[in-house]
Amino acid sequence: MVKQAAQRFDRQRFNLRKLKEPEFREQYRIEITSRFATLGNLNGDENVNRSWENIEKNIQTSEKESLCLHEMKQNKPWFDDECLCFLDQRKRAKMQWIQDPSQSNVGILNNVRLEVRRHFRNKKKSYL
Numbered sequence: 001m002v003k004q005a006a007q008r009f010d011r012q013r014f015n016l017r018k019l020k021e022p023e024f025r026e027q028y029r030i031e032i033t034s035r036f037a038t039l040g041n042l043n044g045d046e047n048v049n050r051s052w053e054n055i056e057k058n059i060q061t062s063e064k065e066s067l068c069l070h071e072m073k074q075n076k077p078w079f080d081d082e083c084l085c086f087l088d089q090r091k092r093a094k095m096q097w098i099q100d101p102s103q104s105n106v107g108i109l110n111n112v113r114l115e116v117r118r119h120f121r122n123k124k125k126s127y128l
Contacts, residue, residue: 031062078127086116 018024035058093112097105 028062032059035059035062078123083120083123086119090116 019028036055090112093105093109097109
């Protein structure tokens with residue numbers, strides 16, 4: 001079974017664990033209720049999409065004010081520029097194989113994959 005690469009989103013990630021603490025939960029609740037109170041004054045003639053955009057915008061601003069951004073931890077501190085070069089080499093070998101799936105390109109791709117795997121394994125071991 002092949003692991004799928006995790007998708008990266010350009011969205012901001014908030015620290016939702018803070019909502020477990022009563023003081024932050026109350027602060028967030030107050031922010032949301034005050035923002036939605038202003039939404040109650042909107043006309044019924046407005047477009048549904050426009051109303052939804054207002055709701056979404058209010059929730060996001062409340063999150064920014066009440067909750068801190070979630071700090072992304074560095075999962076692979078051993079990953080450096082040398083590792084990037086190895087990944088680039090593997091990518092080029094794979095593109096070459098895709099363009100011309102001959103037996104020689106299969107062998108080149110397999111050798112590059114093996115070399116990259118060895119490099120990463122040794123890099124991880126030396127870091128630990």
